[in-house]
Amino acid sequence: GAVVSQHPSRVICKSGTSVKIECRSLDFQATTMFWYRQFPKQSLMLMATSNEGSKATYEQGVEKDKFLINHASLTLSTLTVTSAHPEDSSFYICSAASGPTINSPLHFGNGTRLTVT
Amino acid sequence: EDKVVQSPLSLVVHEGDTVTLNCSYEVTNFRSLLWYKQEKKAPTFLFMLTSSGIEKKSGRLSSILDKKELFSILNITATQTGDSAIYLCASLIQGAQKLVFGQGTRLTINP
Numbered sequence: 001g002a003v004v005s006q007h008p009s010r011v012i013c014k015s016g017t018s019v020k021i022e023c024r025s026l027d028f029q030a031t032t033m034f035w036y037r038q039f040p041k042q043s044l045m046l047m048a049t050s051n052e053g054s055k056a057t058y059e060q061g062v063e064k065d066k067f068l069i070n071h072a073s074l075t076l077s078t079l080t081v082t083s084a085h086p087e088d089s090s091f092y093i094c095s096a097a098s099g100p101t102i103n104s105p106l107h108f109g110n111g112t113r114l115t116v117t
Numbered sequence: 118e119d120k121v122v123q124s125p126l127s128l129v130v131h132e133g134d135t136v137t138l139n140c141s142y143e144v145t146n147f148r149s150l151l152w153y154k155q156e157k158k159a160p161t162f163l164f165m166l167t168s169s170g171i172e173k174k175s176g177r178l179s180s181i182l183d184k185k186e187l188f189s190i191l192n193i194t195a196t197q198t199g200d201s202a203i204y205l206c207a208s209l210i211q212g213a214q215k216l217v218f219g220q221g222t223r224l225t226i227n228p
Contacts, residue, residue, distance in 0.1 A: 041223075097214070107162065
């Protein structure tokens with residue numbers, strides 16, 4: 001089955017620093033990847049849709065200058081949390097479609113737990 | 118605003134019981150309804166439902182979609198402790214190609 005790899009799985013950083021999270025589709029090409037955030041005991045909230053070769057589409061309320069998304073190839077999308085603050089601590093999960101999304105389920109990476117101290 | 122609502126939010130049963138999890142949705146440009154199981158990390162895909170009234174089964178799990186009443190149910194029979202997880206349903210939005218998730222149902226199976 002389709003595999004999505006996310007790295008790192010866990011990161012602790014100091015307030016004010018930036019953190020980059022990678023999301024790779026290992027055995028398929030993903031023209032679209034999605035970034036979600038999940039707070040403890042809450043559901044997944046879509047942050048942005050990452051399109052290969054073009055600008056990401058951000059959901060309402062998500063600061064695009066704070067959460068930089070780059071989708072440079074058909075197998076890699078990155079999310080950079082800039083100038084991180086403790087309130088950015090969360091579980092970030094990416095997903096990718098293995099085909100036309102309307103016909104294929106989205107596959108998720110294992111997530112990155114970010115802790116900002 | 119697109120919305121997906123799951124119930125109950127939490128459920129505790131004994132091993133061997135049968136459970137039914139509910140998911141209702143109000144979305145524009147609905148395409149499909151997906152169910153995921155989330156344990157400690159990322160959600161794992163269970164079912165994708167696009168047509169009304171057609172039951173999908175996988176072992177002890179089954180699910181069905183009602184597009185007239187805008188809901189779906191996920192059934193788990195003969196539950197086992199390994200079924201303990203958060204079950205998420207999500208609506209796939211056509212055109213936008215994005216998933217809108219419900220709050221999840223935290224299912225606990227006690228031995």
